[in-house]
Amino acid sequence: MRILSIKHHLSADHSSSTYHFIAADRLTAEERRFVTDLTDRQPRGRNLQFHYVGDWQDIPWEWIKELLGGPYDVMVSESYDHWRAELTLPYDEKLYN
Numbered sequence: 001m002r003i004l005s006i007k008h009h010l011s012a013d014h015s016s017s018t019y020h021f022i023a024a025d026r027l028t029a030e031e032r033r034f035v036t037d038l039t040d041r042q043p044r045g046r047n048l049q050f051h052y053v054g055d056w057q058d059i060p061w062e063w064i065k066e067l068l069g070g071p072y073d074v075m076v077s078e079s080y081d082h083w084r085a086e087l088t089l090p091y092d093e094k095l096y097n
Contacts, residue, residue, distance in 0.1 A: 017058055017079040021048040021072040031071035038066060048072065 023046040027035070035043050039059075041050070048067070050059050058079075068075055068088050075086045 015080070016051065016053045017077065018052075019050040019059055019064075019075060019077045021067050022046060022074040022076075023071050024073045027071050034070060035067070038063060043071075 023031075023043075026046060027043055032043055035041070035048060039048070039050075041048060052058060064075060064086070068086060073088050075084075077084045
């Protein structure tokens with residue numbers, strides 16, 4: 001990953017929100033159905049993206065938990081020039097005992 005730019009001041013954006021979910025592995029047919037049933041959107045390959053224009057639209061917070069707890073490993077979002085990244089890591093009990 002590389003940083004493309006750094007802003008040292010506050011600037012307003014165009015009142016939109018973008019969410020990008022990425023899966024490390026190819027989604028199974030069952031995972032694709034889960035995503036479509038939850039979001040009414042078809043995944044594109046290993047990706048799922050939402051873009052909403054206006055601050056009156058957004059994805060439900062529960063979706064983030066369900067999508068990252070399910071088929072997706074990374075979520076990157078941007079809203080009002082605020083960037084956020086979340087990722088899931090595999091848990092191996094042997095490493096912690």
